[in-house]
Amino acid sequence: SIDSERLLGRIRSLGEIGRGIDGQLIRLAASDTEKLGRDQFVTWARASGLDVAIDRIGNVFGIWKSEGSDGEPILLGSHIDTVINAGIFDGCYGVLAGLEVIVTLKEAGLLPSRPIVVAAFTNEEGVRYAPDMMGSLVYSGGLEVEDALSTVGTDGSILGEELARIGYAGDRQPGFLKPHAYIELHIEQGPVLEREGIQIGAVENLQGISWQKVTITGDANHAGTTPISMRRDAGYAAARVVTFLRDRAKASNTPTVATVGCMQFAPNAINVIPSRATFTIDLRDPDEDRLQQEEAALAAFLEILGQEESVTIDVERMARFEPVKFDDGIVTKIETAAASRGLTTRRMTSGAGHDAQMIARIAPSAMIFVPSQAGISHNPKEYTPDADLIAGANVLLDVVQALAMR
Amino acid sequence: SIDSERLLGRIRSLGEIGRGIDGQLIRLAASDTEKLGRDQFVTWARASGLDVAIDRIGNVFGIWKSEGSDGEPILLGSHIDTVINAGIFDGCYGVLAGLEVIVTLKEAGLLPSRPIVVAAFTNEEGVRYAPDMMGSLVYSGGLEVEDALSTVGTDGSILGEELARIGYAGDRQPGFLKPHAYIELHIEQGPVLEREGIQIGAVENLQGISWQKVTITGDANHAGTTPISMRRDAGYAAARVVTFLRDRAKASNTPTVATVGCMQFAPNAINVIPSRATFTIDLRDPDEDRLQQEEAALAAFLEILGQEESVTIDVERMARFEPVKFDDGIVTKIETAAASRGLTTRRMTSGAGHDAQMIARIAPSAMIFVPSQAGISHNPKEYTPDADLIAGANVLLDVVQALAMR
Ligand SMILES: NC(=O)NCCC(=O)O
Ligand SMILES: NC(=O)NCCC(=O)O
Numbered sequence: 001s002i003d004s005e006r007l008l009g010r011i012r013s014l015g016e017i018g019r020g021i022d023g024q025l026i027r028l029a030a031s032d033t034e035k036l037g038r039d040q041f042v043t044w045a046r047a048s049g050l051d052v053a054i055d056r057i058g059n060v061f062g063i064w065k066s067e068g069s070d071g072e073p074i075l076l077g078s079h080i081d082t083v084i085n086a087g088i089f090d091g092c093y094g095v096l097a098g099l100e101v102i103v104t105l106k107e108a109g110l111l112p113s114r115p116i117v118v119a120a121f122t123n124e125e126g127v128r129y130a131p132d133m134m135g136s137l138v139y140s141g142g143l144e145v146e147d148a149l150s151t152v153g154t155d156g157s158i159l160g161e162e163l164a165r166i167g168y169a170g171d172r173q174p175g176f177l178k179p180h181a182y183i184e185l186h187i188e189q190g191p192v193l194e195r196e197g198i199q200i201g202a203v204e205n206l207q208g209i210s211w212q213k214v215t216i217t218g219d220a221n222h223a224g225t226t227p228i229s230m231r232r233d234a235g236y237a238a239a240r241v242v243t244f245l246r247d248r249a250k251a252s253n254t255p256t257v258a259t260v261g262c263m264q265f266a267p268n269a270i271n272v273i274p275s276r277a278t279f280t281i282d283l284r285d286p287d288e289d290r291l292q293q294e295e296a297a298l299a300a301f302l303e304i305l306g307q308e309e310s311v312t313i314d315v316e317r318m319a320r321f322e323p324v325k326f327d328d329g330i331v332t333k334i335e336t337a338a339a340s341r342g343l344t345t346r347r348m349t350s351g352a353g354h355d356a357q358m359i360a361r362i363a364p365s366a367m368i369f370v371p372s373q374a375g376i377s378h379n380p381k382e383y384t385p386d387a388d389l390i391a392g393a394n395v396l397l398d399v400v401q402a403l404a405m406r
Numbered sequence: 407s408i409d410s411e412r413l414l415g416r417i418r419s420l421g422e423i424g425r426g427i428d429g430q431l432i433r434l435a436a437s438d439t440e441k442l443g444r445d446q447f448v449t450w451a452r453a454s455g456l457d458v459a460i461d462r463i464g465n466v467f468g469i470w471k472s473e474g475s476d477g478e479p480i481l482l483g484s485h486i487d488t489v490i491n492a493g494i495f496d497g498c499y500g501v502l503a504g505l506e507v508i509v510t511l512k513e514a515g516l517l518p519s520r521p522i523v524v525a526a527f528t529n530e531e532g533v534r535y536a537p538d539m540m541g542s543l544v545y546s547g548g549l550e551v552e553d554a555l556s557t558v559g560t561d562g563s564i565l566g567e568e569l570a571r572i573g574y575a576g577d578r579q580p581g582f583l584k585p586h587a588y589i590e591l592h593i594e595q596g597p598v599l600e601r602e603g604i605q606i607g608a609v610e611n612l613q614g615i616s617w618q619k620v621t622i623t624g625d626a627n628h629a630g631t632t633p634i635s636m637r638r639d640a641g642y643a644a645a646r647v648v649t650f651l652r653d654r655a656k657a658s659n660t661p662t663v664a665t666v667g668c669m670q671f672a673p674n675a676i677n678v679i680p681s682r683a684t685f686t687i688d689l690r691d692p693d694e695d696r697l698q699q700e701e702a703a704l705a706a707f708l709e710i711l712g713q714e715e716s717v718t719i720d721v722e723r724m725a726r727f728e729p730v731k732f733d734d735g736i737v738t739k740i741e742t743a744a745a746s747r748g749l750t751t752r753r754m755t756s757g758a759g760h761d762a763q764m765i766a767r768i769a770p771s772a773m774i775f776v777p778s779q780a781g782i783s784h785n786p787k788e789y790t791p792d793a794d795l796i797a798g799a800n801v802l803l804d805v806v807q808a809l810a811m812r
Contacts, residue, residue: 083677083678084674084675085626085673126677127675127676127677127678130676188631189628189630189631190628190631190633191631191632191633191636220491220784220785221781221782221783221784221785222596222757222783223663223667223690223784224613224663224688224757224758224759225594225597225756225757225781225783226596226597226663226781227596227597228652228664230597233652235648235666235667236649236666238645239645239666240645240649242641242642242645243642243646243649246634246645249634250634250635257629257630257632257634259629259639259677260641260645261629261641261671261674261675261676261677261678261679261680262675263641263669263674265668267489267490268490268667269489269490269533269668269784270533270536270667270668270686271532271533271538271665272489272490272533273665273784275785280676282629282676282677284629350630351631351632352630352631353630375636376625376627377627378627378628378629378675378677378678378679379626379678379681
């Protein structure tokens with residue numbers, strides 16, 4: 001079994017890196033604070049005798065090629081970038097548990113048949129640069145590295161320049177290690193496991209993700225003098241989209257979710273009708289046909305709204321990923337490993353996007369989930385009890401052994 | 407008659423002060439650019455031999471005490487602060503036409519029975535500091551000067567510090583000149599005069615204004631994993647308020663207008679359900695009872711919304727002004743003056759707030775409106791044809807003569 005004190009201690013200390021004086025944890029991709037988090041991971045990996053490699057999109061790899069090991073490696077990992085005002089587990093748990101599994105095997109003097117590698121992928125969250133899961137997407141060949149490096153962030157920065165600035169623009173070609181299998185351990189970030197009192201989720205699929213950025217342009221005018229009938233109010237039109245999406249998702253009997261997370265008005269003055277509203281739409285569904293239907297329904301609504309409110313509506317695609325089915329063999333190994341440790345388990349769908357969905361393009365992949373208290377994530381209240389964190393890491397250890405021991 | 411070339415030239419040159427490299431005209435109250443606008447006005451006033459006085463809230467007065475004039479002055483004026491991305495006429499027209507009227511009388515060697523004073527009031531727009539019409543409100547005793555000076559702006563600045571910094575924290579006590587009458591010339595900023603083909607509006611009343619700032623607090627959570635039924639989405643709740651206000655105003659047969667001009671989400675990230683939404687509500691109605699009904703309907707809606715969406719809703723009052731009735735004697739003089747010049751005229755209501763509504767607390771007051779093309783204001787497309795601008799200034803001249811000539 002893994003060293004639970006070491007793992008929990010590292011999760012907590014990485015969770016303090018990037019915490020501001022206001023108490024908020026913010027380690028946006030390729031920022032100064034994320035650099036400090038990367039540095040800490042690299043320090044721990046080197047201290048455990050791993051080779052550290054960095055690729056051109058900034059993915060960091062801790063490589064353990066034990067004596068006599070050969071062939072394609074078992075890849076573990078996740079990410080260490082965070083959202084704004086984040087919790088400490090999202091991403092970091094998978095990276096540090098991956099490192100913990102390697103160190104445990106190493107210290108036990110075990111000699112796996114294959115190299116074992118732990119990765120921290122760049123810009124998984126997608127908050128600073130879209131699309132999300134960018135590092136693993138590039139790694140698996142789904143996005144050209146040059147295109148990814150030239151992405152402009154929400155703060156106007158350019159990813160490639162930021163990676164160079166923080167010292168993580170590596171020289172390895174993304175995809176330089178072709179994995180034999182990829183396993184990602186992660187907190188569920190949703191309510192299912194806790195509600196059902198189950199300790200381990202064997203994640204068999206992951207829902208489709210559609211991200212769009214919408215800009216509505218109307219006409220600025222005086223809030224006091226302009227009759228309602230003469231308004232071209234971009235802010236009101238934006239509000240109609242927000243309520244349309246939410247009310248539609250709520251009325252349906254499907255697992256479709258829709259979120260407007262970002263919103264900006266211009267000129268953003270109290271007595272001026274907004275001339276422009278810019279906002280993001282995050283639409284998800286485990287079923288590709290239904291996700292397409294939802295996108296079509298949104299497009300039809302925007303068409304009518306533009307006419308009704310005499311506003312122009314521009315839509316920019318920020319990310320689009322189809323639902324992903326994970327490798328049934330690995331999923332079964334996760335169930336078996338959990339059961340052998342006396343842990344309750346169920347197969348389930350991931351509501352969040354993860355690097356595993358990208359690596360699944362180039363290698364058999366699956367994920368292990370542990371419960372999230374009250375289903376809360378992307379929030380400082382994100383929490384998983386220690387026992388669950390330890391159980392998940394031990395299942396990861398066992399699955400790695402099942403895949404890589406002679 | 408006034409010197410139309412001089413007036414139009416000054417309006418256009420003041421309209422270039424505070425224009426950024428992006429072409430936007432922004433002279434927010436007590437900002438660096440507004441200082442330049444104030445300086446220009448002071449320069450012109452001094453060049454015409456007026457005494458310049460500044461009071462503690464930064465109102466600027468150009469005072470003409472002609473030989474033999476005595477008693478309470480006739481006060482003219484408006485403001486030179488602007489909204490964000492403004493037109494060139496809102497406010498400036500009234501200040502510069504006031505100056506033009508004085509200079510015209512002076513150059514013609516006329517000797518009015520009373521001093522004639524032109525004022526540029528501080529922070530009429532209310533975009534940087536609430537409430538709007540602040541300088542004239544303080545001047546008329548409706549707000550303590552200390553309270554006004556300690557107002558915190560949308561940018562975190564403090565009005566008193568900003569006035570001192572730009573050199574416009576004067577030493578005269580607000581109210582130091584008690585006006586015999588106040589007349590404000592302004593563009594209509596609405597569609598009525600143009601639609602009816604009328605040249606001069608004799609403004610007999612002004613609608614009530616209610617400004618509130620609403621903060622909705624929900625819970626940040628993951629956009630992909632959180633079922634719709636478990637969300638406490640502050641952004642969705644804010645959108646419900648925007649559509650409620652607009653749909654209600656549209657459905658009614660009253661002149662009520664409602665506007666949400668400012669909107670901010672936090673943490674404002676694409677895959678995070680907003681934990682907080684902060685926005686402004688501008689509600690107006692010419693009838694005080696109806697305005698109170700609208701405020702009550704909003705409060706009742708917020709109450710239910712808070713329960714339905716499990717969010718907390720805090721409301722802060724930013725400004726509240728009852729409808730104002732102007733002085734019938736002056737309104738009649740405006741109609742008479744317009745008719746004598748062969749101009750078409752009608753009595754009307756002001757949809758915008760104006761300094762005149764505050765000065766009306768201490769002196770008989772009224773306003774003259776000229777048409778706004780397509781009813782557009784608070785927008786760089788704000789436009790009034792030269793002939794209308796000249797006509798308005800000449801009516802102002804005639805009303806001043808009617809009030810102050812022996
Ligand atoms: N796991 C996780 O929070 N990923 C971020 C990408 C997303 O699902 O929005
Ligand atoms: N005239 C004008 O635009 N005043 C600003 C105050 C208001 O919002 O009505």
